Amino acid sequence: MNVLLIAGARPNFMKIAPIYRASLDYPSVACSIVHTGQHYDKEMSGTFFAELEIPEPRYSLNVGSGSHAEQTAAIMVAFEEVCLQESPDLVLVVGDVNSTLACSIVAKKCGVAVAHVEAGLRSFDLAMPEEINRMVTDAISDSFFVTEESGVENLLREGKQPERIHAVGHVMIDNLLRQVKLLEGIDLSSFDSHRLKKEAGTYLFLTLHRPSNVDSRETFAGIAEAINELARQRTIFFPVHPRTRNMMSAHGIELSDKVVLLPPLGYREALFLWKDAEAVLTDSGGLQEETTALGVPCVTIRENTERPVTVEIGTNVLAGTAPEKILAGYRLSLEKRGRARVPQLWDGRAAERIWQVLAGEGR
Structure with missing residues (x-):
């Protein structure tokens, strides 16, 4: 079976890495990694792939940035050539980025089966591009x-056939648990943040x-107000996304001296910091799940989540973006720690379960 694994951005590689490694247990399966290049990341060197224990992508499409339409179209054009050259039996996509959508459409138009990992998640907010994807x-x-x-329930409600829906767990958690173990065997002093973490105490x-949080000056200013209030009591480590840094400058957002602004971090260094935090504050989807898996209190600075299980039984609190709600969410997240599962x-x-299904060994 010839399978193409699609990744468009750094977080996608965290998801496909366990899938690729598990495929090696099946001699009849040939997996090729396709990096669409949706997000350029200078940190994604040979070392990056070696840490994930996967080969560098067989295909790098290098589509770059652009509007949603421009990027999706560029991925489709480039990936069609790969499909025609490879004639794959299956295209496997993960998550909800533009690459997920674009490669799925191309595959189906080429008569190739598509498997979606992280299927069925819904925020029910069509203002989110990821929801459309x-x-x-x-x-x-x-x-x-x-x-x-919730993913199973959403898919059944949308009329999908039960026999095509497989509850398998979460490949992002596969990677997380593996990386936590690997952290135990490396020299942590090599991280630039090692000294900062040691000096911070509780943080x-x-x-x-x-965009919904940082593009609007009013929304961003309210979030910053809550962050600065929390910084009166705790050091806050904040790896700043390039988009966020640009918006901070454009809006004149000022943060407390106790908010330590860091450059974007590699996966392992970020994990090294957040796994021992008193709480994580985020608008990320993946961190809601990863914090739940490790039992770390999480405050999600959003009005909705497509990952409700992290709120229902996990450590996550859906706080919204108003300052007083973020502060209340922080307090509640600490209370949830002992009750979370x-x-x-x-x-x-x-x-492993994904390949058992794909190889016909059961669900």
Whole structure:
């Protein structure tokens, strides 16, 4: 079976890495990694792939940035050439980025089966580009690999056949648990943040990048107000996304001296910091899940989430963007720590289950 694994941005590689590694247990399966280049990342060198224990992509499409339409179209044109050259039996996509949508459409138009990992997640907010990508990808996929029960329920409600829906757990958690173990065996002093973490004592960890949060000066200023209030009591480590840094300058956003502004971090260094934080504040989707898996309190600075299990049984609190709600969410997240549970099947074996399905060994 000839399979193309699609990745468009750094977080996608965290998801496909366990899938690629698990494929090696199946001699009849040939996996090739396709990097669309949706996001350029200078840190994605040979070392990056070596740390994930996967080869460098067989195909790099280098499509770059642009509007959603420009980027999606560029990926489709470039990926069509790959499909025609490879004649794959299956295209496997993960998550909800433009590459997920574009490669799914191309594959189906070429008569190739599509499997969607992280299928069925819904925020029910069509103002989010990712929600549109999720819905359209699921509308044309052949196999659905689901991380949580809400995904199964959403797909059934949308009329998908039950036999095509597979609850397998979460490949992002597969990677997380593996990386936590690997951290135990490396020299942590090599991280630039090692000294900062040691000196900070109790600290918080912050990520912020969504356009809905940083493009509006009013919204960003309100979030900053809450962050500065928390910084009166705690050091806050804040790796700043380039978009966020630009908006901070454009809006004149000023943060407390106790908010330590860091450059974008590699996966391992970010994990090194947030896994021991008193709480994580974020608008990321993946961090909501990863913090739940490790039992770290999480405050999601958004009005909705496509990952409800992290709120229902995990450590996540959906706080919204108003300053007083963020502060209340922080307090509640600390209270939830002792009551939280890890969702079913988030045990580091999701990729194994995916291949059991694809290889016809059962669900």
